[in-house]
Amino acid sequence: MRRLNQYARAFGRRELTLAGASVVAIIVFATTSPYFATADNLATVLRNSTELLLVSLGMTLLLAMGSIDVSVGMVLGLAAIAVGRLLQAEIDPLLAALAGPLAGAALGLITGLVVVFANIPAIVATLGLLGVYRAAIFLALGGGWLSGLPTGLTTLLSSKLAGIPVAALVVAGAYGAVWAALRRTPYGPHLLAIGQSEDAARLAGITVRRTRVATFVLSGVLSGLAATFYVGTYRNVEMTIGSTLALDAIAAVVLGGTSILGGRCSLLGTALGVLLLRLLQNGLLMSGVPSLWQTVVTGVLLLTVLGLERVGSFMPSVRRAGRSV
Amino acid sequence: MTPPLLVAEGISKRFGALTALTGINLEVRAGEVLALLGDNGAGKSTFVKVLAGAHPATDGTLRMDGVPVAFSSPQDAANAGIATIYQELALSENLSIAENVFLGRELVWQVAGVPFLRRRAMQERVADLLHELDAHISDPDAPVGSLSGGQRQAVAICRALNLNARLIIMDEPTAALAVAETRKVLQLIRRLSGRGCAVVLISHNLSDVFEVADRMVVFRRGRKVAERTRAGTDHEEVVSLITGAHPDVRALEQQQS
Numbered sequence: 274m275r276r277l278n279q280y281a282r283a284f285g286r287r288e289l290t291l292a293g294a295s296v297v298a299i300i301v302f303a304t305t306s307p308y309f310a311t312a313d314n315l316a317t318v319l320r321n322s323t324e325l326l327l328v329s330l331g332m333t334l335l336l337a338m339g340s341i342d343v344s345v346g347m348v349l350g351l352a353a354i355a356v357g358r359l360l361q362a363e364i365d366p367l368l369a370a371l372a373g374p375l376a377g378a379a380l381g382l383i384t385g386l387v388v389v390f391a392n393i394p395a396i397v398a399t400l401g402l403l404g405v406y407r408a409a410i411f412l413a414l415g416g417g418w419l420s421g422l423p424t425g426l427t428t429l430l431s432s433k434l435a436g437i438p439v440a441a442l443v444v445a446g447a448y449g450a451v452w453a454a455l456r457r458t459p460y461g462p463h464l465l466a467i468g469q470s471e472d473a474a475r476l477a478g479i480t481v482r483r484t485r486v487a488t489f490v491l492s493g494v495l496s497g498l499a500a501t502f503y504v505g506t507y508r509n510v511e512m513t514i515g516s517t518l519a520l521d522a523i524a525a526v527v528l529g530g531t532s533i534l535g536g537r538c539s540l541l542g543t544a545l546g547v548l549l550l551r552l553l554q555n556g557l558l559m560s561g562v563p564s565l566w567q568t569v570v571t572g573v574l575l576l577t578v579l580g581l582e583r584v585g586s587f588m589p590s591v592r593r594a595g596r597s598v
Numbered sequence: 599m600t601p602p603l604l605v606a607e608g609i610s611k612r613f614g615a616l617t618a619l620t621g622i623n624l625e626v627r628a629g630e631v632l633a634l635l636g637d638n639g640a641g642k643s644t645f646v647k648v649l650a651g652a653h654p655a656t657d658g659t660l661r662m663d664g665v666p667v668a669f670s671s672p673q674d675a676a677n678a679g680i681a682t683i684y685q686e687l688a689l690s691e692n693l694s695i696a697e698n699v700f701l702g703r704e705l706v707w708q709v710a711g712v713p714f715l716r717r718r719a720m721q722e723r724v725a726d727l728l729h730e731l732d733a734h735i736s737d738p739d740a741p742v743g744s745l746s747g748g749q750r751q752a753v754a755i756c757r758a759l760n761l762n763a764r765l766i767i768m769d770e771p772t773a774a775l776a777v778a779e780t781r782k783v784l785q786l787i788r789r790l791s792g793r794g795c796a797v798v799l800i801s802h803n804l805s806d807v808f809e810v811a812d813r814m815v816v817f818r819r820g821r822k823v824a825e826r827t828r829a830g831t832d833h834e835e836v837v838s839l840i841t842g843a844h845p846d847v848r849a850l851e852q853q854q855s
Binding site: 457462466468469470473476477478536537 | 693706712714
């Protein structure tokens with residue numbers, strides 16, 4: 274029991290650190306920019322976090338499973354094109370909104386089947402698919418942009434239910450549903466067992482391949498849902514859509530305490546990681562730092578966290594090796 | 599006398615041109631601890647892999663309760679009541695004891711087709727099993743990563759019992775354990791046999807074997823060369839059987855060659 278409390282405390286510490294870092298970031302940027310700490314701007318940060326919150330939720334599951342998907346940005350892009358084309362065809366905005374997650378599911382299924390049945394390491398397989406999907410985006414857009422899309426979807430998604438923005442409801446619903454799946458159904462222990470050791474999971478009788486493909490589909494659905502919000506917000510789809518999304522998502526998830534090696538995850542950590550990342554990016558922009566530096570900051574943050582985890586886990590792993598197992 | 603739980607008749611196993619096992623006849627009774635002894639490469643591990651469904655036998659038959667069985671996967675063997683405790687324990691360190699015991703076989707209740715975990719029921723069942731095995735683990739929610747080697751063996755055994763195993767195969771269960779931990783695992787083996795569960799044990803440690811085994815079978819170059827009860831033999835004789843210095847083994851091997 275004491276040991277369990279230690280674990281709980283160790284997990285909670287990461288989330289507290291992130292919340293603390295966010296507060297510090299807000300205070301620092303408030304002094305460097307008069308426009309940062311305004312209600313309007315902070316609301317914008319939250320608004321701009323919607324897509325990354327959804328994509329990172331799927332990425333959390335993939336990393337927890339010992340997998341990864343570096344093509345999520347392209348999945349978002351292709352799903353956004355599907356939504357955009359349907360809007361152009363003057364289809365009911367609600368149906369167009371559903372096309373996002375549907376297209377995401379189809380692409381997630383393709384990714385999952387390629388990774389699992391071709392038995393290629395996920396990072397390599399999804400890197401290959403990233404190239405293919407990027408070309409597909411180029412072909413679908415014909416070198417131009419989808420722009421000036423009809424406003425129906427925007428109206429739908431910017432509405433409020435009982436005073437709460439639809440985006441907040443959808444994000445909260447998605448996190449709640451995934452939390453319930455992890456903690457209240459066999460999916461949770463199966464996912465984490467696969468992340469810890471695929472062979473052990475198979476020996477235990479878990480349908481490893483089905484669980485893995487299902488998780489890629491789920492991640493695809495979340496990226497597709499993010500695409501719907503993207504189109505609703507910006508009403509255009511540009512050629513470079515989603516190009517830094519995978520980096521942002523992986524950085525936010527790792528920042529949140531999910532293990533890059535699999536077997537451990539934190540949904541709250543992911544949400545806080547996304548918020549901190551978006552706060553930093555917005556704060557730097559507001560303080561006059563060129564936007565090119567955003568990806569530098571994200572990348573350095575990712576490498577720093579991974580480096581610190583390596584150093585931190587060095588001691589326990591030595592102790593584990595010494596134990597009589 | 600009760601009929602044997604498991605009978606192996608003329609089990610042979612060839613890997614291409616290599617003959618790993620030749621005509622093994624062997625019985626395992628319920629509640630008995632049977633030790634398989636032999637030098638490296640004698641065929642003990644291949645034989646238990648045949649029992650566990652990991653390798654199909656090239657020749658011969660296996661009977662459980664007198665009924666012929668054929669295992670094409672470890673899952674088949676598990677369904678027939680044969681469980682293997684793997685040397686490199688197949689537990690998930692990041693999951694709790696209860697989650698490990700029920701992994702892949704969770705108790706659930708369906709709500710609109712969605713399976714929800716029955717955590718309380720699983721925890722209670724695991725707490726009962728741990729208590730029954732006298733494993734000195736109080737919290738089924740503790741992560742397996744925090745347990746000692748002997749405690750992990752207990753969890754693996756709980757998992758096997760929970761799947762209604764009637765025969766548990768243990769390949770070198772004490773090889774990597776400290777002395778105190780080894781004592782606990784030997785106690786666990788005794789308690790298993792007390793429950794009526796048969797244990798097939800592979801071990802190089804003869805003092806462990808003499809402490810828990812009811813019967814010993816010696817393998818040499820893929821053949822069974824001797825079978826002894828614990829009361830009917832001693833360390834010295836067993837060593838000479840394993841090394842081939844024993845007159846019986848010499849006679850047998852001269853006759854074969």
